[in-house]
Amino acid sequence: MQSAPTIAGLMAPILADAPITHRLDVTFGDVTVVVSSNSKGLIEKLANYYRDFIGGGGATLIPVTAIEAGPPDLELPFAVKQREPGKTKLKESYCDLPDGRVVKKLLTGLLFLFGHGDNYAVGPCIDNDNQVVNFINNRFIEHCLKRGALLFHAAGVAEGGAGLVISGFSGAGKSTLALEIMRHGTDFVSNDRVMVSREGAGLVMTGVAKMPRVNPGTVLNNPNLAPVMDAEDRERFSALPQAELWDLEHKYDAFIDDCFGKGRFKLSCPMAGLVVLRWKRDASPMTASRVRLRDRRDLMAAFMKDVGLFYEFEDAAEPSIASQNAYLDLLGDLPVLEIDGGVDFHKAAQACLEFLRQARTETQPS
Incomplete structure (x- = not known):
């Protein structure tokens, strides 16, 4: 045999x-x-x-x-x-x-x-x-x-040594929002995956060394991303309607140092807050409000992530995604911001920065 x-x-x-x-x-x-x-x-x-x-x-x-x-x-x-x-x-x-x-x-x-x-x-x-x-x-x-971290489908930025995890359902614009926030002088932590673990009394967020892959609409609306697109593409894509731009499959790698300067990719830092994007492409005004995650389990699917094919299980019976309770137990009373209404990246960036600064003071050890 x-x-x-x-x-x-x-x-x-x-x-x-x-x-x-x-x-x-x-x-x-x-x-x-x-x-x-x-x-x-x-x-x-x-x-x-x-x-x-x-x-x-x-x-x-x-x-x-x-x-x-x-x-x-x-x-x-x-x-x-x-x-x-x-x-x-x-x-x-x-x-x-x-x-x-x-x-x-x-x-x-x-x-x-x-x-x-x-x-x-x-x-x-x-x-x-x-x-x-x-x-x-x-x-x-x-x-x-x-080593005990949980996987989040999310992007991440940081300011003043405190990090913000930005989650949302597929296509919500996590990376685009993270790069819009970067225009305000923050550091970049991750593009599409964040691992969160508890260390002592606080949480630590760890990103992945992957450059954001951005569509032409993101590039044309963020001046810092100008280096990723040549003049020919810029002229071609500028002629397209905004709605069509966002759905294009064409992607560019946006190297953080080329677009925002050296030393801005930090990969790991204490986590101060979580943002969940629920907005839609319509004409309604964008809203941002604090929520208690234990009362809003409907938001959790936006960031809970299957470990995927490239994970080697030690036990075949091990689930491929942690339970809601595991995520809730990890996050505890972490500040959470829900962004709803219509898509507005400029306004959302300001809301996220204000939230991060407030959350940083709430989560810092006294």
Whole structure:
């Protein structure tokens, strides 16, 4: 009887044909991800992307090996991952093995193999370096969650050493609002994922080293984002109606240092408050009001987040998303601001800053 395939067995011939000659260390807090590759070009692209986080020294080391190659053809019984409600395009399939999991990207053919401390990306990595970035960041997310943090679908900014988590349902404009707030001199913490943990009497929010991906409407309405769009695109997109701009699939990476200056990406800080966006694209006035989360559980789906395919469960019975009570117990009496009514990024940025400054005084130890 033939034994089940393993990650070690699948990777052995691939590694034999791809000498690992290049390395990059990136450090997020006390965690260093050691990226090894057979491709100098990939390492150079990753070094540019992670330029704010280059270097070693973390107390915890996470190895990631990225092999530049053609799309691997592994004969495995892949199952297609179904998307969340409202999203129809299938992006990934996966197969669980005795020593981990293999995830296949359906559009690019990239394979990600991980388990028991081993992490591999195999395939056309250079052309799809954004997927390699996501894999590296997911290794860090998993590390934080296994140390007790909960995952939030949210962006994050900070002022005066205190952070604000900005949540909202998909398409609500979390990143756009965070970047609008950045125009007022704040620091950037995260784009789309925030891990929140309790340390002593307070909460700490930790972001992910991923640059915001913004649509043309966001760029045209935020002068600080001018560096991400060339003159030809600016002329083309400026001619489109505002409503059409927001729905375009075209995206740009907005590097924080290019747009807002050096040293503005902080990644971790004490958390002072939570914002939940419930606004709509209509002509109604925007409103901002304090709420008590235990009385407004309807808001919690905006930030509660499934850990996803790239999380290695130690127990197969472990739920993929923490319970409402787990989030409520973690957050306690943290100040919460609900933003409703019509979309108004300028007004919302001012409301968020005022809320953050008030929340900072409420949550600071006396």
